[in-house]
Amino acid sequence: MEYKLEKDKIVIIGKEDFNPEHILECGQVFSFFKNEKGNYVVLSTDKKAEILENETGFVIETETPEYFEDYFDLKTNYGEIKANLKTFDILKAPIEYGFGIRILKQNLFETLISFIVSANNNIKRIKLILNRIKEKFGKKMNGFFAFPTREELLKATEEDFATLGAGYRAKYLFAVLRQVDEQALLEWVDLPTKQLRAKLISLMGVGPKVADCVLLFGYGRQDVFPVDTWIEQMHDRFYTHEPNREKVREKLVSEFGELSGYAQQYLFFFMRAGL
DNA sequence: TTCCAGGTGCATA
DNA sequence: TATGCACATGGA
Numbered sequence: 004m005e006y007k008l009e010k011d012k013i014v015i016i017g018k019e020d021f022n023p024e025h026i027l028e029c030g031q032v033f034s035f036f037k038n039e040k041g042n043y044v045v046l047s048t049d050k051k052a053e054i055l056e057n058e059t060g061f062v063i064e065t066e067t068p069e070y071f072e073d074y075f076d077l078k079t080n081y082g083e084i085k086a087n088l089k090t091f092d093i094l095k096a097p098i099e100y101g102f103g104i105r106i107l108k109q110n111l112f113e114t115l116i117s118f119i120v121s122a123n124n125n126i127k128r129i130k131l132i133l134n135r136i137k138e139k140f141g142k143k144m145n146g147f148f149a150f151p152t153r154e155e156l157l158k159a160t161e162e163d164f165a166t167l168g169a170g171y172r173a174k175y176l177f178a179v180l181r182q183v184d185e186q187a188l189l190e191w192v193d194l195p196t197k198q199l200r201a202k203l204i205s206l207m208g209v210g211p212k213v214a215d216c217v218l219l220f221g222y223g224r225q226d227v228f229p230v231d232t233w234i235e236q237m238h239d240r241f242y243t244h245e246p247n248r249e250k251v252r253e254k255l256v257s258e259f260g261e262l263s264g265y266a267q268q269y270l271f272f273f274m275r276a277g278l
Numbered sequence: 279t280t281c282c283a284g285g286t287g288c289a290t291a
Numbered sequence: 292t293a294t295g296c297a298c299a300t301g302g303a
Contacts, residue, residue: 030284125283128301170299175286210286231284240281247293248285271284 006077013072020081021061022103023054029104029272031220033117033130034137034150048110049142049149049231076105076223084265091259093241094266095129097273104268107220111188113150114221119175119208121216128168132184153184175208182206188221196224211252225264228255233274238270 004020006013010085015021023043027035034046043054052065052074065071070079085102088094116136121129139158140151157180183206191199196218213261214230228234230252238244238251245251259266 119286121283122285123283123298124285124300125302128283132300165299169302171297172286172299208286212285216284225281229284232282233284 004077004081006072008068011064011066011068013065013068013075013077015061015063015077016045017060019086020103021075021105022101023056023061025101025103025272026075026105026107029101029268030126030275031107031216031268032107033121033126033133034113042075044147045071045074046147046150047071048113049144050143051147073108076108079105081105084262088262088266088269091266094269096278098271100276100278101269101272104272105223106223106264106268108223109220110150111217111221112153114217115179115183115188115203115206115209116150116156116176118213118220119179120169120172122172122208122210122213124172132168136164136169139163139167140185153180156180158227172208178207179209192222192230196226199224200227211249215252218265219267226256226261228252228259228263228267231253231271233271237270237274 005016007016016103027043027045032045036044038044038053045052045054047070050065050067050070052063052071055062055064058208063071063075066102085098089098117133120132137148140155141148142155144152156176159177161173161177164176169176191202194242198219199222202213203209203217204211209217212229212231215227218224218227230248234255235248235251238255242254245254255267256263
């Protein structure tokens with residue numbers, strides 16, 4: 004896929020390896036919406052991008068093209084990844100269905116907080132809760148609210164989070180904000196996946212699943228396979244029934260290796276579509 | 279009304 | 292190490 008970086012936009016040429024709906028609706032991100040023109044608008048920390056479609060591809064309009072070049076992982080060759088993954092029979096249909104998926108490189112702190120909220124929750128309500136958190140504690144930008152910083156969220160009480168609908172996760176949020184800051188998360192980037200995963204799991208509200216999501220959608224580690232209820236269903240269908248999530252995870256990581264993260268997203272998107 | 283959603287923490291054996 | 296249960300909330 005070709006693309007050009009300009010002063011206030013990124014021009015994507017081709018529609019094979021970039022599709023806003025696939026990228027945004029595949030469950031890896033919660034901070035986006037469709038505007039009145041029907042275009043997807045993505046928010047990440049205090050930055051915004053609007054995605055427009057044209058005859059030849061897409062245009063990402065943003066004041067920070069470099070940031071979104073990294074965010075959308077534009078330097079990675081997804082054509083090659085998909086070609087490799089198609090050697091697995093069970094991935095052929097999911098890749099055909101979600102051909103335009105890309106794995107986002109999201110802000111670490113925002114990803115951590117978002118996926119703690121995601122636990123045992125549904126996507127619609129996750130977005131609702133996160134929006135309320137942003138509106139209450141985030142900086143007001145031009146037409147949207149930034150995701151609050153750790154410092155801003157430290158002002159929140161446990162009851163604040165509960166009032167915003169976080170339910171029993173309110174105490175996890177309150178606690179985790181006192182365990183790490185953005186800098187600590189950044190300092191972990193050089194750790195091997197196994198150690199990094201252990202660091203994440205040591206945090207309140209972070210178990211194996213949330214840790215794998217932060218590893219994949221934040222740290223860009225592809226050697227992880229987040230297992231949730233949808234992936235359990237997928238495993239039931241394409242492999243065998245296995246009630247132990249840890250065993251399912253080990254099986255899938257050994258199957259897909261360094262491409263696990265990519266495989267997981269195509270399968271998740273496919274399963275959630277009811278296909 | 280009951281079940282479920284991108285599960286985790288904690289008690290118990 | 293492994294299993295079982297409680298946990299907020301709202302839509303289907």
